[in-house]
Amino acid sequence: MPIVRLPFTQPIESRTNSTAKDSRSVNCYFETRGGDTKENVKRPGLVVQTVTAALSAGAAQGMYKCNSGYLWVVINNAVSRISTGLVSVASGTLTGAVQNVYFAESANDSYLFLHNGSNGYVSTSNGSFTLIDNTSIYGVTILTGGTLYIGGQATATFDAPGGSGVTATGTPVVVGGVVTSVTITNPGSGYASVPACTIAAGGGGGGAGATTLVTLSGFPTGAGGLAAGAAYLDGYTIVATKIGNIYNSNLDNPTLWNPLNVTKAQADPDNIVGIVKHFNYLCVFGGWSTEFFYDAQVTPGSPLLRQDSYKNEIGCADGNSIVQFEQAVAFVGISKTHGKSVFVLDGVTPTKISTRYIDKYLNQDLVTNIQAFVFKIEGHTFYVMSMPTSDLTFVYDFDEKQWYQ
Numbered sequence: 001m002p003i004v005r006l007p008f009t010q011p012i013e014s015r016t017n018s019t020a021k022d023s024r025s026v027n028c029y030f031e032t033r034g035g036d037t038k039e040n041v042k043r044p045g046l047v048v049q050t051v052t053a054a055l056s057a058g059a060a061q062g063m064y065k066c067n068s069g070y071l072w073v074v075i076n077n078a079v080s081r082i083s084t085g086l087v088s089v090a091s092g093t094l095t096g097a098v099q100n101v102y103f104a105e106s107a108n109d110s111y112l113f114l115h116n117g118s119n120g121y122v123s124t125s126n127g128s129f130t131l132i133d134n135t136s137i138y139g140v141t142i143l144t145g146g147t148l149y150i151g152g153q154a155t156a157t158f159d160a161p162g163g164s165g166v167t168a169t170g171t172p173v174v175v176g177g178v179v180t181s182v183t184i185t186n187p188g189s190g191y192a193s194v195p196a197c198t199i200a201a202g203g204g205g206g207g208a209g210a211t212t213l214v215t216l217s218g219f220p221t222g223a224g225g226l227a228a229g230a231a232y233l234d235g236y237t238i239v240a241t242k243i244g245n246i247y248n249s250n251l252d253n254p255t256l257w258n259p260l261n262v263t264k265a266q267a268d269p270d271n272i273v274g275i276v277k278h279f280n281y282l283c284v285f286g287g288w289s290t291e292f293f294y295d296a297q298v299t300p301g302s303p304l305l306r307q308d309s310y311k312n313e314i315g316c317a318d319g320n321s322i323v324q325f326e327q328a329v330a331f332v333g334i335s336k337t338h339g340k341s342v343f344v345l346d347g348v349t350p351t352k353i354s355t356r357y358i359d360k361y362l363n364q365d366l367v368t369n370i371q372a373f374v375f376k377i378e379g380h381t382f383y384v385m386s387m388p389t390s391d392l393t394f395v396y397d398f399d400e401k402q403w404y405q
Contacts (some may be wrong), residue, residue: 163191228319274319
């Protein structure tokens with residue numbers, strides 16, 4: 001009887017969405033050597049790192065390494081900054097549900113923005129995170145400059161907010177007896193509606209006639225919450241709401257959000273699932289379509305315009321499956337007529353990388369959420385796709401073009 005050599009490099013070929021039978025490779029990856037010869041390599045292990053002071057216990061929500069070298073970790077809504085010496089500093093507490101957190105770095109590490117699906121926060125120069133308060137004053141527009149005001153004597157008074165809010169303060173800027181602007185010294189908080197700003201002569205001066213229009217911060221809140229992801233493009237920090245609106249901060253300042261800086265994803269009537277920067281585009285994933293926006297330097301208002309020719313009919317099944325790396329974006333896609341599959345944007349065209357066997361697992365009823373990330377080790381780039389509800393994790397090897405469990 002002849003001896004048959006069975007290779008240990010077995011691909012996943014499941015006839016059903018069960019791991020109880022059929023070929024599969026678990027906790028390993030392949031390396032091709034000398035043409036068709038494949039070797040089986042044990043998956044990388046982990047090494048415990050002790051952090052001082054110890055991080056709080058609870059659900060992990062996100063982790064980000066910024067250019068300065070600090071590692072930011074969010075656990076159970078507590079934000080910690082960890083230095084290269086593994087020293088942690090408490091850097092703020094988020095409000096809202098304990099869920100995934102998304103980061104965007106800007107302005108040469110001057111700011112680090114994050115949001116947790118309901119609120120946005122900014123850290124300046126690696127300090128503590130502060131809430132981007134959409135109940136605060138964004139700015140004051142001078143409708144009528146008036147006459148005979150004296151610089152240093154004119155005063156600006158804002159109406160008080162209701163409840164426990166903080167009243168905003170500001171200082172008028174006077175040029176030639178005319179009020180030209182109001183410098184906000186404290187944006188206040190707790191404004192449910194736009195307050196009035198009254199300009200008075202002050203100091204016994206005879207100035208009069210200045211009128212103003214106050215605007216509140218334009219950072220989005222409300223129905224549906226924020227979609228997965230945050231992006232930095234050409235100096236703007238960008239977020240999107242699930243109901244289809246795309247917002248950007250002021251140039252190189254994610255603490256300020258002009259209420260005019262908003263546009264819509266509306267090529268299809270699907271909600272926004274997630275956003276990511278891809279090359280010099282903002283890639284906006286909907287429920288069954290994907291749109292691309294570019295910086296058209298439009299002003300006033302949002303600088304973004306849609307690149308209509310790149311729109312495609314594959315959307316995203318879960319915003320937490322979207323991962324941008326090097327020259328590509330990987331995600332779990334879905335369309336109006338097909339089930340879930342894994343795609344990669346190489347350029348702006350979605351290419352399917354999942355096999356029919358992986359698709360069987362993706363489309364089982366137990367898959368209600370997907371978590372993903374990318375890492376690179378020893379010449380291999382891996383897309384890790386975890387499905388917590390079904391307790392399965394699959395890994396795609398971009399170099400071997402192979403899936404493992």
